[in-house]
Amino acid sequence: MTDLPRNINSRTGLRTALIVGAGQGIGLEFVKQCLSSNRCDRVYATYRHPKSDVVMLTDPRLRCLPMDITDESQIADAIAEIQTETSTLHYVINCVGILHDSIMQPEKSLRHLNAENLIRYFQINSIGGALLAKHVQPLLKHRDRALFATISARVGSIGDNQLGGWYGYRASKAALNMLMRTTAIEYKRTCPRTIVVTLHPGTTDTKLSRPFQRTVPPEKLFSCDRTVQQLFTVLDQLQESDSGEFFSWDGSRLPW
Template structure:
């Protein structure tokens, strides 16, 4: 009998993260799914499956990350997949900047705390659970607008820069993981424009065929993840499996 498999989905309270939970449970990919959320979500808590373990965590608080990982370590010594779906573009108090005159230092720092630093802290604390010989994935949702080489339109300073920083963090994590967790493939993923709260205010100019349901997005991303090889660690992939420029 093979060892039980376990996955950690970070930011599973809604949107893409919640759908990853559903897909992992539906597909019998793993025996246990650990799902973190910042605020209670009736959709997540309402998933009736004994394999699901819900844990509250704010990715901007390192002590909370450490506490959640310690909790998981009391139940398993290994994780086979870690997928970080946390991301911030706008909320009740902030909107993406259209020009330099809209820049605000506190807002910029908040973008980096949520979109960049949190993923690096997660990689730091989850590392012991990825030091095994079986193929494992550490994937983080990024965004094509975080590609410096692809930036032709400007604007969205904080979101673009924090996603670019995320990509650099994960590229650097991949290099260290080659030594410490050699069976783990580290990637960042562009999910495409997905019908979630994050993109909803900005969907007006998106062609219908380019606006994905969360179900379609996660299926596409799982296809990409399933096809990854060890040599792909440290790369930036789009939803269709193509590599994106840095």
């Protein structure tokens, strides 16, 4: 793969993106659309598994970096590697999240709560995003418009919770929303051109939602391609005054 010149910065007119959690699903689609639309001149994409789909992409504008968002040292190492090539990022999009795996399933009742699982929900869905904001901050201290967006979920809205259940996922996404809201307040001082938002992507046809799609109407189940197109439409329309807010895929503001 041919590398772009080192020390890329805003004075060259090049636009750079960092997509975190790009191994599959929504994150992978963000990478593909960044490249296919020529929205970005350089895309950094993180993955956790060496055989992730993003690693198979071949494009001289793409650089893939291993990173587990639950390990702060790996976040720091990835950002340090990016800093050897550029001093600016214009898009930082965090797509990492977990709802279930071979061990964890969303809790239907208090009797299903497990402390270790709750901690893991928070490590992946909440804490990782805040640590990413911590380490990427120097790359957002520039004069160009920039976006720091994190995939959240409508079920993380406390005001919108009418059904209960899914304790760990709901609580970790609510915590993510607060962490990003607080980040937005600090960024207004340190990175004033950066807009920080959390996004509800809608129900998207990925491994995360697949076990829960049976009751979703076909028109409300989005492909990854459609989801990312919709989210880019939201991001493109944001103003600096929108920083710290929580938006749905259709551009509407969601209650905390």
